[in-house]
Amino acid sequence: MKDLSNLNVVNDKILKIKQLLTELEAEAEQFPALSRNSKRALASIKMLELNISDMIAFDLIES
Amino acid sequence: MNSQEYWNPVLETMPLEKLKVLQFKKFKRILNWAYTHSKFHKALYDTAGLTPDDIHSFDDIKKIPKVEKSMMREIQNKDPFPYGDALCVPLEEVSTYRQTSGTTGQPVYQPDTWQDWEWWSECWSFVLWAQGYRPKDRVFIPFGYNIFVAFWAGHYAAEKLGCEVVPGGVLDTQSRILKIQELNATAMMATPTYVLRMADIAKNKMGIDPAELSINKITCAGEPGAGIPSTKKRMEDAWGAKVYDHSGATEIGAWSYECKNQPCGMHVNEAMFLVEIEDINTGEIIEEPGRKGKMIITALDRMAQPCIRFDSKDVIEWDSEVCSCGRSFRLIKGGVIGRADDITKVKGVLLSPTAIEEVVRSIDGLGDEFEVIVDNQGDVDRIKLKVELMPEVTKLSIENTLKDQLRLKTNLGYQIEYYDYGSLPRYEVKAKRFKDLRKKHIEKECRL
Numbered sequence: 001m002k003d004l005s006n007l008n009v010v011n012d013k014i015l016k017i018k019q020l021l022t023e024l025e026a027e028a029e030q031f032p033a034l035s036r037n038s039k040r041a042l043a044s045i046k047m048l049e050l051n052i053s054d055m056i057a058f059d060l061i062e063s
Numbered sequence: 064m065n066s067q068e069y070w071n072p073v074l075e076t077m078p079l080e081k082l083k084v085l086q087f088k089k090f091k092r093i094l095n096w097a098y099t100h101s102k103f104h105k106a107l108y109d110t111a112g113l114t115p116d117d118i119h120s121f122d123d124i125k126k127i128p129k130v131e132k133s134m135m136r137e138i139q140n141k142d143p144f145p146y147g148d149a150l151c152v153p154l155e156e157v158s159t160y161r162q163t164s165g166t167t168g169q170p171v172y173q174p175d176t177w178q179d180w181e182w183w184s185e186c187w188s189f190v191l192w193a194q195g196y197r198p199k200d201r202v203f204i205p206f207g208y209n210i211f212v213a214f215w216a217g218h219y220a221a222e223k224l225g226c227e228v229v230p231g232g233v234l235d236t237q238s239r240i241l242k243i244q245e246l247n248a249t250a251m252m253a254t255p256t257y258v259l260r261m262a263d264i265a266k267n268k269m270g271i272d273p274a275e276l277s278i279n280k281i282t283c284a285g286e287p288g289a290g291i292p293s294t295k296k297r298m299e300d301a302w303g304a305k306v307y308d309h310s311g312a313t314e315i316g317a318w319s320y321e322c323k324n325q326p327c328g329m330h331v332n333e334a335m336f337l338v339e340i341e342d343i344n345t346g347e348i349i350e351e352p353g354r355k356g357k358m359i360i361t362a363l364d365r366m367a368q369p370c371i372r373f374d375s376k377d378v379i380e381w382d383s384e385v386c387s388c389g390r391s392f393r394l395i396k397g398g399v400i401g402r403a404d405d406i407t408k409v410k411g412v413l414l415s416p417t418a419i420e421e422v423v424r425s426i427d428g429l430g431d432e433f434e435v436i437v438d439n440q441g442d443v444d445r446i447k448l449k450v451e452l453m454p455e456v457t458k459l460s461i462e463n464t465l466k467d468q469l470r471l472k473t474n475l476g477y478q479i480e481y482y483d484y485g486s487l488p489r490y491e492v493k494a495k496r497f498k499d500l501r502k503k504h505i506e507k508e509c510r511l
Contacts, residue, residue, distance in 0.1 A: 007073070043178035047185045050335070050364055051071050058088045060081050061073070 011056045014048045021045060068388065070192035074334040075390045082391065086337045087121050089363035094118065094127065097369040100151035103138050104369065125339070125348055129359055129374045132163075135171045135314065146174050152367050161212045163313045164493070173212070173313050176367045180219065182335075183212075183316060187220030189332050190320035193388070194282055194307040196250060198225030203248035203278075205231035205239045205257070206492070212313045213492075214252045217282065226250070236491075240265045240273070247277040255288025255298060256494040259431045262301035263489075274303030284309045285493050287417050289321070290329070290398025293424035297431065308398045310377070315370050316362045319395065326386045328394040337361040338395075339372075340379060343403060352383035352396070357403050376403040378415075407499060409437055410444045412474050416497040419448065422468045428456035429465070432487040438500040448477045451484045 021038045028034035055061045069075040077085070095115040097104035108114060111128045118124060138147035143154045150157075158177045162170040175183070196202065202221045206214045208230060221228045229246060231239045240261060243251070253261070258281055265271040281304050283289035289298070289308035298306045308329055311317035318336040319329040331338045340349040340356040349356045358377040362370040378401045382394035401415045408414070416435060423433045430451035437446050450465070452458060458481045469477055 040177060043176075043181045046178050047181050050182070050185065051074065054085065054089070055073065058085055060077070060085055 007052055007061050008056060011053050014045065014053055018042065018045045018049070068193075069390070070189045071334070075189070075392060077334070077391055079391055079393070082333045083121060085334060086363065087124070090124060090337055090361060091115060091118060093361065093363055093365075093369055093371060096366065097151060097371055101149050101369065103134075103148035104371065106148075124337070124372075127372050129372045130370075131374050132171060132314070132376075133168070136169045139172050145172055146368065149368050150174060151369060152176055157367060160210070161215075161313055162210050164211055171314060174367045175365075179365055179367050180216070182364055182366075183216035184219035184223055186311075186317040186332060186335055187216045188223055189335070190309050190317055191217065191220050191224055191226075191282065193320055193322040193330070193390075194309075195280055195305075195323050196221060196224055196226055200224075200226040200249045201229060201246060202226045202250045202252070203229045203231050203239070203243050203246070204252050205234070205236075205261070206253065208232040212311075213285065216311075216317060217252045217284075221250075236261055236264045237269060240269060240271060240276075243276055243278060244271065249277055250280045250282070251278050251304075252282045252284070254285040254492055255283050255294055256286060256490045257492060258283060258288075258298045258306070259294075259301065260489055260491065262298070263431065266301075273301055276302070278302055278304045280305045280307065282307050282309055284311060287399050287401065288420070290327075290400075291417055291421050291424065292327070293421050297424050310399050312375065314368075314373060315360055315375065316365060318360060318362070319398075321398070322386060322388045322390065324386055324388045326382075326384065326388070326394055328382045328384075328386075328396045329398045330386065330390055330392040330394055333392045335363055337363060338379075340381065349381070352381040355380045355400065358399075377401075378403055378406060405497060407437070409446055409475060414446075414473055414475060418473050419469070420496075422465070422472050423448075423450060425468065426461055426465055428453050428461045430484050430487075432489065432494075432496075434487055434496050434498070436498045436500060444501065446475060446477050447480060449480045449482060449487060451482050451487055453484055 021042050025035050025038035025042065028038065098108055098115050107128050113126060138149055139145055141147040143150050156176050157174040159175045159180055161173045204214050204218050218228055218230065229248060231242060262273045265273045281302060283306060288294040289306050295306050308321040309317065310319045310329060319331045321329050339359040341359050342349055342356050355378055358375045358379050359372050360375050361372055377399045379395040379399055382396035384394060386394055401417050406413060406415045419435055423429055430453055432451055434449040435446065437444060439445060465479065
């Protein structure tokens with residue numbers, strides 16, 4: 001990553017994906033292939049949060 | 064900064080003061096999670112008269128009670144079966160069962176959700192990337208894929224990095240060596256004991272020189288060997304490969320790693336773990352380099368069965384050196400030096416089995432295997448050291464060097480027994496080379 005100031009933008013994208021997957025998981029209760037794969041993808045999204053979003057949430061990156 | 068050197072170029076080079084802020088905020092988060100989701104943790108903190116709201120600063124963290132392995136043993140085998148009250152998620156969220164090896168008693172059960180498994184492999188990704196694993200690598204993993212965590216997460220992490228993984232599970236050692244040769248594997252993960260065992264079998268039973276194989280890096284775990292210079296040298300010489308140390312545990316996670324610069328120590332992943340070093344006598348938290356103590360560790364993001372201020376009994380010390388790799392994650396000098404359980408007093412002198420290993424493995428005429436037996440005759444402690452002579456090496460040619468080095472490194476005298484090469488027991492995973500046969504093995508007497 002060349003421009004670290006973009007982390008806020010990256011974080012916005014992570015949170016958007018998380019929001020979409022959370023909705024998909026909740027809406028697809030009767031569709032296991034959708035709900036379980038969404039849940040599994042959310043576990044991966046959590047790793048993006050640990051790598052990026054936490055730093056934003058904890059004010060460790062200057063905007 | 065060459066960001067390609069780091070798995071996470073921001074976290075791994077973050078100034079220490081910012082890392083401390085990150086650790087504190089994450090500590091509060093996991094503490095609050097455990098307090099509100101686990102009866103075990105709530106009872107533990109309530110008994111101490113503390114709630115997460117009482118933790119206002121980094122210094123307050125040491126007020127939080129430690130968790131001992133024995134406490135985890137006591138709560139398991141109860142509902143929610145088999146994990147008991149430390150479980151923080153509904154049982155149906157648990158996707159993976161692992162257990163400790165039971166070296167020090169009844170094994171501890173470890174539940175993980177899929178998110179926890181993602182976290183495990185994320186922690187291992189820091190390890191492997193720092194050691195130079197890249198998508199072009201073909202990684203051979205020769206361990207029995209089973210209930211022990213061992214290299215499972217290393218497997219998943221290597222896949223995440225984009226490497227090609229060859230699971231060398233239910234194969235005997237010779238078949239594994241042939242598979243490495245057949246596939247031109249470039250990297251491998253194993254315990255130091257098994258790395259040396261494989262080299263021995265390749266060379267002496269199969270007529271294959273492991274240094275001629277394509278392995279160029281090996282990640283070790285499970286034992287301190289890769290942090291002991293003479294053992295590391297033996298492995299590197301045998302395989303013609305770089306050997307890197309790593310430390311993790313079933314209840315904790317993959318918390319530290321040696322980077323490509325091989326700084327004679329390991330980086331603590333301070334973005335994912337909080338490591339405190341506690342003076343064994345006073346309980347004081349040691350901040351400065353150069354003082355050994357017991358590691359108290361918190362996994363900051365592990366959710367199903369949290370690991371908060373866990374008394375690991377690993378003996379470590381902070382290094383005063385900063386690694387030239389550019390990571391701000393602090394180094395522990397020489398890796399994990401030993402376990403508080405193993406460091407014991409003999410004839411009034413503290414003895415660490417790793418010090419004996421360092422000496423034995425530094426002498427060319429001795430084989431890789433050895434055994435240390437401590438017993439007593441009346442009130443007098445005795446240490447017997449069994450070593451193997453390499454073929455065509457005589458006892459006379461090495462005895463003085465061995466005795467002198469042992470005296471120098473451990474301040475103790477030994478009754479040394481010499482055996483023919485190949486006579487002592489061989490181990491496939493973790494070795495049991497140290498036996499204390501005295502009735503009282505008192506950890507309290509440890510004075511580091």
